[in-house]
Amino acid sequence: MFNITLRFFSDLFNRTETSSPNIHPIDKNYLAIGGYDLVSYFDGKPLKGDCAFMDLHLGIRYQFVSYQNLEKFRADREKYLPQCAGHCALGVVRGYKARINPQTFKIIDHKLYLFFNGVHQRKHLNALALWEQNEEDNLKVLPTKWMQLNRR
Numbered sequence: 001m002f003n004i005t006l007r008f009f010s011d012l013f014n015r016t017e018t019s020s021p022n023i024h025p026i027d028k029n030y031l032a033i034g035g036y037d038l039v040s041y042f043d044g045k046p047l048k049g050d051c052a053f054m055d056l057h058l059g060i061r062y063q064f065v066s067y068q069n070l071e072k073f074r075a076d077r078e079k080y081l082p083q084c085a086g087h088c089a090l091g092v093v094r095g096y097k098a099r100i101n102p103q104t105f106k107i108i109d110h111k112l113y114l115f116f117n118g119v120h121q122r123k124h125l126n127a128l129a130l131w132e133q134n135e136e137d138n139l140k141v142l143p144t145k146w147m148q149l150n151r152r
Contacts, residue, residue, distance in 0.1 A: 021101055021117075021118050022099035022100055022101050022116050022117070022118045023099055023100065023101075023102065024099055025082070025085055025086025025087050025099075025100060025114070026060055026085070026086065029061070030059060030060050030061050031060075031061045031063070032060050032061060032062050032086060033062075033082065033086055033100075033102050033114070034048075034102045035048055035049050035051075035063045036048055036049060036063075036102045037049040037063060037064045037065045037069050038062060038064075038073060038080040038081065038082065038112065039064060039069035039072050039073055039080055040064075040065060040069065041080075041105055041107065041112050042080065042107060042112070046102055046103060046105060047065045048063075048065070049062070049063025049064045049065055049069075050063060050064070050065060051063055053065065053066060053067055053069065053070045054070075055070055055073055055074060057077055079110070080112065081112070082112040082113065082114050083111050083112060083113050083114075083142070083146075084097075084113075084114075084142070084146050086100060086114055087099075087100065087114070088100050088114060088115050088116040088127050089113040089114065089115060089127075089131060089138070089142060090115060090116070090127040090128075090130055090131045090138070091116065091127065092142060092145050092146050092149060093131075093138045093141055093142055093145050095145065095148075095149070096149075097149055098116050098127075099116060100114040100115060100116055100117075101114075101115065101116060101117035101118055102114065103117070104116070104117035104126065104127070104128050105128075106128060106131075106132075108135075108139065113131075115127040115128040115131060
């Protein structure tokens with residue numbers, strides 16, 4: 001059972017898989033979160049931003065649905081930036097920088113967490129649902145795991 005579980009999560013976070021709607025948090029053109037408006041997550045519904053309302057922060061492009069959301073972001077970037085640089089929070093807990101589905105998220109203590117959600121080995125997998133099974137412990141280890149991943 002352990003080997004099957006280990007293989008399952010190893011395959012889940014394989015960044016070369018293309019059979020799901022998941023994306024890299026920052027694409028090859030340095031666009032963050034597939035162009036989704038980070039402020040819109042805090043309104044409860046992630047929306048695709050418009051390149052007319054863009055901010056460049058630390059070399060990464062962020063898009064917004066309106067000038068108002070762009071200004072909110074500029075006024076308090078740390079409030080809106082996703083945890084783990086936008087990587088799947090469950091993946092980080094398990095030791096991987098994994099892709100995310102921009103529509104699968106959770107706001108916890110005013111922080112944005114993103115998750116993988118899509119087809120994995122011909123079955124649907126929602127990392128948020130797995131995260132929530134052990135959320136308290138996951139939140140405790142996440143900062144340490146994120147620091148370890150960034151040292152590699």
